[in-house]
Amino acid sequence: MSRTRSVASTQPAVHRRTVLATAGAAAASAGIGYALRPTDSQAATATTGAAEAPVARTVHQAAAPAEAPLAPYTRGTTVASIAAPRTSSGYRRLGDGPGWSRKVRSDLAAPKSGRAGRRTSLAAFVQFTDLHLMDSQHPARLEYLRSTDVHAWRPQEALTVPGAISLVERVNALRGGPVTGAPLQFAMTTGDNTDNNSHTELDWFLTVMSGGRITPNSGDPRHYEGVQNSGLNQYWQPDSTTRDNDKRLGFPHLKGYLAAAIREVNSPGLNIPWYSTVGNHDSLPLGCFGHGDSWLAEYAVGGKKLMSLPASEAKKLQDTIRKASDPQGHHFRDFLKAHARSMRSVTPDERRAPYTARDYLKAHLDPAYRGVGPVGHGYSTANLDAGTQYYSFRIADDVIGISLDTTDPGGHYQGSIGAAQLRWLDRTLRENKDSFAVVFSHHTSDSMDNLRRDPAHPGERRYGGADVVALLASHSNVLAWVNGHIHRNVITAHAAPDGRSFWEISTASHIDFPHLARIIELVDNKDGTISVFTTLVESAAPHRTDFTDLSQTGLAALYRELAYNAPGSSNKLGGGAVDRNTELVLKKG
Template sequence: MSRIRSVAASIPAVNRRTVLAATGAAAVSAGVGYALRPTDSQAAAGAPTEATRVVAQSRKAPGAPLAPYTKGTTLASVAAPRSGTGYRRLGDGAGWSRVVRGELAAPKSGRAGRRTALAAFVQLTDLHLIDAQHPMRLEYLRSADRHAWRPHEALTVHGAISLVERINALRGAPVTGSALHFAMTTGDNTDNNAKSELEWFLKIMSGGRFTPNSGDPRHYEGVQNSGLKTYWQPDSTVRDGDKQLGFPHLQGYLAAAIREVRSPGLNLPWYSTVGNHDAMPLGCYGHGDSWLAEYAVGGRKLMSLTASEAKRLQDHIKAGNDPKGLAFRDLLKAHTRDMRPVTADEWRAPFTPADYLRAHLDPAYRGLGPVGHGYSSANLAAGTQYYTFRIADDVVGISLDTTDPGGHYEGSIGTAQLNWLDKQLKDNKDSYVVVFSHHTSKTMTNTGHADPARPNERRLGGQEVIATLGRHRNVLAWVNGHIHRNDITAHSSSAGGSFWEISTASHVDYPQLARVIELTDNKDGTISLFTTLVESAAPHRTDFADLTQTGLAALYRELSYNAPGASTKLGGAAHDRNTELLLKKG
């Protein structure tokens, strides 16, 4: 499908729910979505002024709605292990069927023939683009936890580009056949809060050529050519622990992993939501320690640690009792003599929330827009990373910032943002609402660390967000990530609201998925939300001799399946995958 530029126009604000219900018309069927450029008031304080809408025509509109389809989705086929033990090769597996869930509304017969499309979009989450040679990485935790380091970490860029290629190849929304409005990334776009990773993310999403390498431009220097048997040494004949499990010897793998790549960029507008790995070094340590910042760009890297020390550090991280990374800094200082030399690189410096916003606002990364990908100059001025945007005439999106800059990987939300959310829901009471965040309701438990920029503000958890959403009948869904697992939960409130919480698996851990979400009016007093999972465009079968960009993307998936210690439950149950989720119409 052809890629076309965004078309900007000022359109008076109109509430369309009643009009659409009467006529059955939907902007999505015409292939045009309203990607609202948030006004300064929307982005910063939520004042009730009308917005200037930017019309983002994502794909050339077909003459008529496309037919429903399954090809290229997990309804048709899913990567699955072939026979054997040990290291298992992947191939084409049976698809996942669609499950109808009626906890919040009973499905009524004949709805398929009545329904009209309201909106459709794609969710990507937890790409975890990894600068695999970065000094701050915690590979050595593997001595205590096998899954603390993944053998496929050098290929995150290749896998993410292949996912973009899959999204670009979709013929529209699988169930309704309508056009897709946009894509939303729900955080942990980067892994280590490094400027190198941020640039890779923006180029993957918006398009361009780049080299996924830092440090020495001539060759890889990290744990995978260290000779240490703790890690898979793909280019070496060393009998490391992973090779003993069947991992292959692949001469030339590391050179291929850091060669120049090309991303086509998404052929539809995209928006961004911040995750803890985007906000903080290692996804858990607050900014401000100058020694750690210097270590990140310096010329020494710790590559091994005893199991007891590794466990102690991992326990600190899990408990959240070292939010500033002081114990981590002291551990690194104690092991200065054990570090190995690497090429220093300023590009590995941590980025601040302001850096993150400026990068999204950079015209070099606009792609098909919108400018800022949801963020605005008002966010930059106010020091906020949450905003409202219009998805379609009848649907509004709200992106939250659930990271806690005080430290720790679990989430929370400040009172000012929660009050802002409540106001946005009230101001848009005549539109349906989809809320986006990185953290899930159950992982918003980090309420004990103050935001350094707002030390007197109370931090609130997931139950407070659920209560706020439950007071508004226009909320359809809360879409998030963080847990790296497909999980869909029904929420209903005594206040009258009900909505679905949709959590999608990551693209760094197997089964490496994204999700298409379609909103439809069944014309019988119910709304249906359809969720359809997709894999990257890389073939299920791998060829160890194929070290091209596509071949490495396929290998990325297979290595993630075989990663020692990896969970086998991240795909979720059948009712968390491809679904029809019913709601009573508010």
């Protein structure tokens, strides 16, 4: 039987965690999970003004599995095994490597003995982040910056779709939380779901998550048109025998690779509800330029593409982007016009057009992308009416989730939030003080230093990561802030002087090796402490690749291996042992 309760009500909350903790644990052990499916009318009536975001209000029971999951388990997680090199030099082939053990972190509270026998489950869910589903043939891409920064283009970029599908397959095969066995209640994507803010990519992302067939191609439907069949030595030319710069490093000649990379694939879609959080690459063209320049919008769908640039000129453009001195892209527009004679012809495609925040919301609400739900994947028509991309939802009887929009419409890839959203966050936490809270965003606290004003709200102040940390630390019910953006596993303890504390959990991307998602489990240790368990998972693709296997699964495996070998890639993105598989202990507020 479902329960309905207002998350935004000014009346005392009826879901008292001191009363329901035992009941929630019993429900979890019986195979019952909770997923939220907000309706338009509920979301609309939960707002108080145009600047407010909707709050979902209905809790539904998920169907119990046929068999109770076994706990604990390690198979299919990085506790059991992680992709690791099995050759020692040159292009390194991958195979099964030893797993990462679980580390207990006591930065915020001392773990008490016997807690494993006492603990009860509060919630269990999965985090995806930085999928960067990529139209690798898009005219606006900045591949030519590779002449000054080798990491500006990656050899694996044409395979983001089969790689993401394989991650969905992994989650579908999991037997609940690996520590508690509790059913996984939902998956949350914490932004940069797409790469170039392109309609093609948005369709691919929503189909990967909700299920269906995808042809990861644009432009000419018959063949690939991009840097990987350009004949330019600075890019891996897989189908050619040309000894390009990457082949000199050992990258293989794979005849038929490009045809396979743009071939139709099929996603089963997640078998659990999923929610969406927006990132800078979802909001801004190329993740850094504001909307509004009509010439750039036309260039995105047009028939010309710049593929090469001298290193000195590439360095100037890259510095301009990094310094955020061209947030609206006007310099970028003039730069492209100046290099028009160096561009190559490609097939125009209107589907590559940049999408707006309103387009993003409408696509999530489209019944074609519903999957197993919820409708809108957290967003609602109230978001459309208010022009917002933040919301809250009920994870379980005793836990609320809050999804923030940390992108800055003024431009640049770093983040911040507006004053209206900060007030809404504070109010939502206060009105749900009897529920534990998990906050989701794209940006980390350290990457929220872009205080550029929103052109649509020039009088509104923007707030950075330190302000958000201070606000969250002022509420004793906040357990965790879960985010991405930096493409690296980092777990940070935040403690306030009065003893209030929470964990910030940043997870590596699924575009750069090691290609991870994270399972997060919340438990009450029944001793005055809470534990947050984090367990990383890879995609379902095998660690070993076979260069003759260009099937959907074979491409997903190759995606990982190419990313491992990508020139300029970092071996630090997996983080240290204390940032991977962990038990994070904190005092119960």
